[in-house]
Amino acid sequence: MPKTGSTYQTFLVLTYNNLKGFSMSSHMFSDVPPGKPSLRAAYEQWLKLQNPVERTEPGNHPKIPPKELNVGIVGGGMSGLYAALILQSHGAKEPNQYFEAGAMRLPETSEQQPVFDLIDYLNEKLPGESCIKTIPYVLYDDKGNLVLINNKMQQDGKSTHIREVIWPYLDALKKDFAKGFQEIIKFDDFSFRAYLVQVAEWDEDRINYVEVMTSQTNQFQNSFTELVIENMDFSQASWKTIENGMERLPHGCAQLIGSENIFTGAEVYKIEDVSDGVNIYHSESSAPVKFDKVLMALPPAALRTIETPTWSPDKMHAIRALHFEPLYKIGLRFKTRFWEKVSPPSKGGQSITDLPSRWFVYPSYGIGDNGPGVLLLYAWMTDAIAFLPKNEKERICLGLRDLKKVYGDQVDIDDQFIEGYSINWTDEESTGDAMFFPGQFRNLFNIARAPEGNVYFAGEHLSVHHTWILGALDSALLACQQMLGEPNIMPLRPTTKQNPPKHDYDYSDCIKAKPMAVYRDQRT
Numbered sequence: 001m002p003k004t005g006s007t008y009q010t011f012l013v014l015t016y017n018n019l020k021g022f023s024m025s026s027h028m029f030s031d032v033p034p035g036k037p038s039l040r041a042a043y044e045q046w047l048k049l050q051n052p053v054e055r056t057e058p059g060n061h062p063k064i065p066p067k068e069l070n071v072g073i074v075g076g077g078m079s080g081l082y083a084a085l086i087l088q089s090h091g092a093k094e095p096n097q098y099f100e101a102g103a104m105r106l107p108e109t110s111e112q113q114p115v116f117d118l119i120d121y122l123n124e125k126l127p128g129e130s131c132i133k134t135i136p137y138v139l140y141d142d143k144g145n146l147v148l149i150n151n152k153m154q155q156d157g158k159s160t161h162i163r164e165v166i167w168p169y170l171d172a173l174k175k176d177f178a179k180g181f182q183e184i185i186k187f188d189d190f191s192f193r194a195y196l197v198q199v200a201e202w203d204e205d206r207i208n209y210v211e212v213m214t215s216q217t218n219q220f221q222n223s224f225t226e227l228v229i230e231n232m233d234f235s236q237a238s239w240k241t242i243e244n245g246m247e248r249l250p251h252g253c254a255q256l257i258g259s260e261n262i263f264t265g266a267e268v269y270k271i272e273d274v275s276d277g278v279n280i281y282h283s284e285s286s287a288p289v290k291f292d293k294v295l296m297a298l299p300p301a302a303l304r305t306i307e308t309p310t311w312s313p314d315k316m317h318a319i320r321a322l323h324f325e326p327l328y329k330i331g332l333r334f335k336t337r338f339w340e341k342v343s344p345p346s347k348g349g350q351s352i353t354d355l356p357s358r359w360f361v362y363p364s365y366g367i368g369d370n371g372p373g374v375l376l377l378y379a380w381m382t383d384a385i386a387f388l389p390k391n392e393k394e395r396i397c398l399g400l401r402d403l404k405k406v407y408g409d410q411v412d413i414d415d416q417f418i419e420g421y422s423i424n425w426t427d428e429e430s431t432g433d434a435m436f437f438p439g440q441f442r443n444l445f446n447i448a449r450a451p452e453g454n455v456y457f458a459g460e461h462l463s464v465h466h467t468w469i470l471g472a473l474d475s476a477l478l479a480c481q482q483m484l485g486e487p488n489i490m491p492l493r494p495t496t497k498q499n500p501p502k503h504d505y506d507y508s509d510c511i512k513a514k515p516m517a518v519y520r521d522q523r524t
């Protein structure tokens, strides 16, 4: 990278494996012709693309000039990559002169704007072939996707029950996110289920019906806060995805950051405080690498396995406790897009079932094409755990069995099947999606994102926007603001766009509520 004379320009992203949620999008396989390469080969090829720097000898990482603030970023997920881009842009005097050089869908909301701005920012700087194009994503087929619950088939899985209960909170969040958040956090010690029973006075049958139709088994055991935010995101009418795969987003970030600044295949196993900095120990070097400041851009489960200084008991508790939900997906490739030809057809959207494969996600790209297509079968939470002990063959058999229950009388599923490939994120470094238990926002969130000396923290769990790329970006922004001591650093935007007013993206003040007798207060 060209020298800019800035004090913040030097950083190194150390990352180990794959990026969360990007490892399995239906797009990933969309242009794989029948036969070769296989889904597994496509996955492995994709993993290689994640590793733009091939390591050849120990210690093969960028030299960090002395007398500059050098930053080590552990984790090359979206939070680590975004932090690197912010540091890069912040360090450059004239960024435009110097820089010649899964996830499935994005709701089009004002909160999600930083993700769309990042895409525009990258497009402004990347060469044409690397540009990222968004295309519409079909969340529900307007005519209604098939639903199979209690062995009864129906059409259209949309349910408005939850909105009837939480609309005042959704309304408040929409008007002013930070203020609205202060309202919902009052109920943070409640699980969503407890709120439905004790405040909304729903009966058991209604709760179970709505959970199975809108969510995954036991998801309502998570905090009220979590489920309200999730419903806010999913109540959007308009959705986008990225043409040719969501993984083009981290690839674009990595390209702009520059391969000389990314060291892949390096598993960090220890960090230690030293005078004026932090030592990082990783699998590809026998000697530690010293940085002035280090950003741990990792899910808590990954952070926990790294030997760290002993931070405060509250911090250690937060790292131990913050909950991630398991996630499972299998991509199944078929000779034809049979789901578009059956009666009723599904042109995009998703089917809901109470089978082990809880959702069948129909691809939004290539609708109407004659060639082969890939279906994603999806399970979260308790539903995802059920797949953990199963091997690949058993997972494929279960997926085909579930598809036969829905389509067996119209389609010869076995004849259509070509191949399958699955990922259970509980088995991966990324471990799943952040989904807090009751009380965790109020009691652990701020502690978890506070720096410890020269060590800073990022990751989707350190934003209020869990389960979205946005959360990873939001957490990285806050970490950079903390690290550089500049609270006014803005999200990355193309030069053609004005910066938004600060309150449009700044949720750092969201969690201010003190514990209180919420339930009693609300009822009287």
Ligand SMILES: Cc1cc2nc3c(=O)[nH]c(=O)nc-3n(C[C@H](O)[C@H](O)[C@H](O)COP(=O)(O)OP(=O)(O)OC[C@H]3O[C@@H](n4cnc5c(N)ncnc54)[C@H](O)[C@@H]3O)c2cc1C
Pocket (backbone or CB within 6 Å): 014, 015, 016, 017, 018, 019, 020, 021, 022, 074, 075, 076, 077, 078, 079, 080, 102, 103, 104, 105, 106, 266, 267, 268, 269, 297, 298, 299, 302, 303, 306, 327, 328, 329, 425, 429, 430, 431, 432, 433, 458, 459, 460, 461, 466, 467, 468, 469, 470, 471, 472
């Ligand atoms: C199945 C699934 C579907 C999703 N769908 C969507 C969607 O449709 N839309 C959307 O916006 N978001 C979606 N998300 C969420 C989104 O993908 C995440 O919020 C985001 O990618 C999280 O980024 P992160 O940087 O916080 O963490 P991660 O992506 O987990 O990054 C952490 C990185 O650290 C690395 N690492 C771990 N341990 C070490 C170590 N010891 N040393 C070095 N490196 C290490 C990991 O390999 C990884 O690269 C989905 C997530 C999942 C799992």
